[in-house]
Amino acid sequence: MSSMNSSPLQDEVSSKPLSMNTYLPNPDVFDELVSSDGQIRPHWQDLLNHFSSLTELEVRHARETAARILHENGVTYLAQDGTQKTGRPWQLDLFPLLINPTEWKFLEEGLIQRAHVLNNILVDLYGLQRLIKEKKIPAALVYGNPQFLPACHGNPVQNGTYLHFLAFDLARSPSGQWWVLRDKAEAPSGVGYALENRLVVSRSMPTLLSQQAIQPLSSFFQSFSEDFLQMSNREDPRAVVLAPGPQHAVYFEHAYLARFLGYPLVEGSDLTVRDDRLFLKTVEGLKSIDLVLRRIHSDFCDPLELKTNSALGVPGLLQAVHAGHVTIANALGSGLVESEALLSFLPGLSQSLIGEELKIPSVATWWCGQEKERQYVLDNLDRLLIRKVLAQSEGGVHQHTSYIGPDLSSDKLSELRQAIHRKGFQFVGREIVSPSTTPFWSDQHTFTPVPMTLRVYLTATANGYRIMPGGLARVSVKSDPRGHWHEPGDFSKDVWVLRNDPLEKSSVVVQPHLAVQLKRGGRDLPSRTADNVFWFGRYVERAEGAVRLLRSLVSRISGEAGLSPDSEIVRRLISLLLFKEQVSQRKAKRALEGGPLVVRRELWALLFDLDSPDGLSQVLGNVHRTAEPLRHRLSLDTWQILMELATIPRTWSQRHGQSLDEALRLLSRMVHHLAALNGMILENMTRSYAWRFLDMGRRLERMRDTTKLIRHLSTRGNSETTEALSLLLELADGSLTYRTRYRSEPNLASVMDLLLIDDTNPRSVLFQLLNVEEHLHALPRDSSQATLPPAERLVTRMIADLRLADVMVLVQGHKSGVRGGLDRTVRNLESGVHELSDIVALTYFSHALPQQISGPHWLKAMS
Numbered sequence: 006m007s008s009m010n011s012s013p014l015q016d017e018v019s020s021k022p023l024s025m026n027t028y029l030p031n032p033d034v035f036d037e038l039v040s041s042d043g044q045i046r047p048h049w050q051d052l053l054n055h056f057s058s059l060t061e062l063e064v065r066h067a068r069e070t071a072a073r074i075l076h077e078n079g080v081t082y083l084a085q086d087g088t089q090k091t092g093r094p095w096q097l098d099l100f101p102l103l104i105n106p107t108e109w110k111f112l113e114e115g116l117i118q119r120a121h122v123l124n125n126i127l128v129d130l131y132g133l134q135r136l137i138k139e140k141k142i143p144a145a146l147v148y149g150n151p152q153f154l155p156a157c158h159g160n161p162v163q164n165g166t167y168l169h170f171l172a173f174d175l176a177r178s179p180s181g182q183w184w185v186l187r188d189k190a191e192a193p194s195g196v197g198y199a200l201e202n203r204l205v206v207s208r209s210m211p212t213l214l215s216q217q218a219i220q221p222l223s224s225f226f227q228s229f230s231e232d233f234l235q236m237s238n239r240e241d242p243r244a245v246v247l248a249p250g251p252q253h254a255v256y257f258e259h260a261y262l263a264r265f266l267g268y269p270l271v272e273g274s275d276l277t278v279r280d281d282r283l284f285l286k287t288v289e290g291l292k293s294i295d296l297v298l299r300r301i302h303s304d305f306c307d308p309l310e311l312k313t314n315s316a317l318g319v320p321g322l323l324q325a326v327h328a329g330h331v332t333i334a335n336a337l338g339s340g341l342v343e344s345e346a347l348l349s350f351l352p353g354l355s356q357s358l359i360g361e362e363l364k365i366p367s368v369a370t371w372w373c374g375q376e377k378e379r380q381y382v383l384d385n386l387d388r389l390l391i392r393k394v395l396a397q398s399e400g401g402v403h404q405h406t407s408y409i410g411p412d413l414s415s416d417k418l419s420e421l422r423q424a425i426h427r428k429g430f431q432f433v434g435r436e437i438v439s440p441s442t443t444p445f446w447s448d449q450h451t452f453t454p455v456p457m458t459l460r461v462y463l464t465a466t467a468n469g470y471r472i473m474p475g476g477l478a479r480v481s482v483k484s485d486p487r488g489h490w491h492e493p494g495d496f497s498k499d500v501w502v503l504r505n506d507p508l509e510k511s512s513v514v515v516q517p518h519l520a521v522q523l524k525r526g527g528r529d530l531p532s533r534t535a536d537n538v539f540w541f542g543r544y545v546e547r548a549e550g551a552v553r554l555l556r557s558l559v560s561r562i563s564g565e566a567g568l569s570p571d572s573e574i575v576r577r578l579i580s581l582l583l584f585k586e587q588v589s590q591r592k593a594k595r596a597l598e599g600g601p602l603v604v605r606r607e608l609w610a611l612l613f614d615l616d617s618p619d620g621l622s623q624v625l626g627n628v629h630r631t632a633e634p635l636r637h638r639l640s641l642d643t644w645q646i647l648m649e650l651a652t653i654p655r656t657w658s659q660r661h662g663q664s665l666d667e668a669l670r671l672l673s674r675m676v677h678h679l680a681a682l683n684g685m686i687l688e689n690m691t692r693s694y695a696w697r698f699l700d701m702g703r704r705l706e707r708m709r710d711t712t713k714l715i716r717h718l719s720t721r722g723n724s725e726t727t728e729a730l731s732l733l734l735e736l737a738d739g740s741l742t743y744r745t746r747y748r749s750e751p752n753l754a755s756v757m758d759l760l761l762i763d764d765t766n767p768r769s770v771l772f773q774l775l776n777v778e779e780h781l782h783a784l785p786r787d788s789s790q791a792t793l794p795p796a797e798r799l800v801t802r803m804i805a806d807l808r809l810a811d812v813m814v815l816v817q818g819h820k821s822g823v824r825g826g827l828d829r830t831v832r833n834l835e836s837g838v839h840e841l842s843d844i845v846a847l848t849y850f851s852h853a854l855p856q857q858i859s860g861p862h863w864l865k866a867m868s
Contacts, residue, residue: 079257290785370435455481718733719824
């Protein structure tokens with residue numbers, strides 16, 4: 006390795022070289038960067054020269070930019086942590102993996118060949134089954150495989166394409182030969198992360214990417230979408246992405262792909278089958294679906310004919326496929342070719358099906374369903390990787406349990422030996438791979454050789470399979486490279502495929518006026534999504550009300566408003582927070598009678614205690630949770646605001662003190678973020694059904710909040726002398742309007758007019774009702790009805806009651822001190838909000854169930 010000491014690579018971060026002197030690959034494995042004679046491989050030299058020129062400031066900026074983008078974009082995957090799933094940040098090494106053009110050409114040809122072989126195997130096994138009849142493949146390997154779905158036998162497949170989108174996991178042998186470790190044909194994941202990696206690297210180190218001749222990724226996705234849509238016979242086909250939901254490990258990717266491709270992201274409950282056709286349940290009714298990009302396993306897709314306990318699928322989907330009315334990618338049952346038991350038969354199948362030898366071999370595999378192979382595995386248990394591949398767990402999930410021979414005790418080896426003797430057909434033995442190593446750029450600005458595997462993606466086109474010029478590299482920094490993805494020590498890398506020639510521009514000819522049919526979108530809104538956006542709007546508005554209420558209380562106990570902590574208005578504010586049905590009266594009494602210190606302690610728990618079930622962190626967490634299922638429908642800027650909003654309490658508690666001033670700054674910052682979020686919704690969302698339901702949710706929640714505040718602060722007692730009216734104006738953001746209009750101290754009649762009846766005030770109750778009325782008029786309705794629909798009838802009555810109300814009469818008090826007219830009016834409005842919300846749910850949300858999002862008790866209905 007002495008030649009490496011003279012490497013031109015220097016590190017400007019410190020006075021020492023960029024650690025190439027300490028980059029010492031294992032001589033027994035292939036290294037991507039350094040050849041066996043210690044020389045840097047030529048196609049890496051330009052990249053290393055660029056890294057050698059980075060200053061300390063540039064290095065720090067690149068790392069911080071990458072971390073910020075990954076955080077803002079919410080790039081995570083759900084990992085099992087005990088009995089719960091928690092979001093784990095995606096880890097990216099900014100130093101990419103390079104593949105030269107010659108080697109990539111070899112991979113491209115070999116993997117396209119392999120894709121054709123796997124597709125032809127599925128065509129045969131779900132068709133004439135000549136491979137079984139001619140004993141090219143054992144019948145037990147097919148019929149004993151839980152991923153073979155007899156119900157799918159004979160299903161029509163458009164153009165004979167079972168595999169529309171597939172992936173291969175690759176590794177190198179010590180000689181440099183590429184091996185295929187696994188075929189991913191069911192619902193291969195990771196392609197969205199690969200695209201996100203490219204985005205992060207390009208923004209973190211833009212000059213680096215511009216100086217390298219690299220093949221782009223975006224055209225691959227455009228090609229996939231165009232060719233997939235052509236699978237339908239309709240001129241304007243409707244495609245959806247069918248996913249398990251937000252609790253899936255890679256939900257980020259499902260939302261990412263749906264947004265990138267422009268397909269609705271749906272769950273099984275969003276779809277229904279009628280007359281052998283698949284439909285999307287929308288607020289306008291049923292809309293036919295032609296194409297489904299499937300992200301759930303085949304046997305979970307139809308509880309009628311496949312796995313009966315599945316809650317993810319669509320009853321009758323298989324019948325719609327059998328009738329030829331819908332195309333699913335990948336076709337149901339495609340997971341059959343993922344079986345590692347098939348790997349040892351693949352060379353012979355390639356010869357039989359396409360008359361060619363496999364260009365890229367599989368890692369050596371022995372299926373224990375054959376006597377000779379089983380005996381070989383039993384004789385070599387201590388040096389093989391044993392996989393249980395043809396079994397099902399009790400929950401119906403396919404088992405792929407691994408046993409690493411060298412790591413097993415003698416007792417465990419003996420138990421495994423007995424299991425293989427009993428049910429050998431369930432096991433395969435595989436050669437243990439010693440994958441190649443590649444440079445990992447550590448936080449100490451050094452390069453370290455770490456094991457690497459590569460996942461490459463292909464898509465079916467009208468002219469055959471096409472490979473994505475890149476992929477997803479996994480580097481096992483602190484994890485076992487023999488395991489699967491998503492171990493805590495896994496990092497990913499962007500994969501750069503170098504090119505020799507300038508990038509060719511697209512030569513597609515577009516005919517003017519005929520290429521695009523102009524249209525308006527936003528009408529195919531699934532009912533479940535409508536429900537989600539409606540409640541997202543409500544929780545955003547509820548969070549703003551909570552933050553404003555807390556800010557008013559902090560402002561007053563800090564003396565900013567000239568009031569003492571034991572003044573009546575402070576007590577009224579505390580009662581707003583604590584006098585609820587779900588909060589113990591003892592706690593409320595302790596806060597009210599304990600004096601300023603107790604009040605402050607309780608308030609600080611709400612503001613800064615991240616684990617408090619009633620805390621502000623929980624309030625904002627609810628907003629984030631209601632937004633999660635809508636991720637594919639929110640712009641990146643909107644999502645980033647939500648991410649920042651959810652993390653403000655945590656970052657503030659870690660970096661700042663807990664003084665009154667800090668509390669006011671914290672709450673004001675939240676108000677600003679919520680205002681920015683509402684601004685993004687108002688200014689950037691198209692006026693589709695989704696926007697209307699979201700805004701209607703906001704309006705109803707604002708009306709609910711305003712009427713409750715009025716009832717609590719103004720229906721009894723002398724509001725003019727207790728600062729209650731000033732508080733009302735402050736919470737409703739109407740102080741400036743009132744002072745400009747009246748130039749006097751708040752008066753009950755004029756404040757009620759401003760907050761209840763003034764249709765020019767965007768915070769008034771009437772303003773909310775008028776907006777709700779407009780939304781209801783624009784939503785789908787039965788035009789054959791002679792009378793107003795229930796929701797419109799209710800809103801019309803509420804608007805009329807407000808317009809006919811005489812404020813001067815409403816504010817008149819009784820001898821008991823209660824303003825009966827005002828109290829009845831606001832209670833009727835509160836009741837109307839609840840009734841209207843229920844009517845909207847029953848009318849438009851097919852699965853209208855009560856929202857059960859836990860949160861602080863003081864945000865729930867007042868007693």
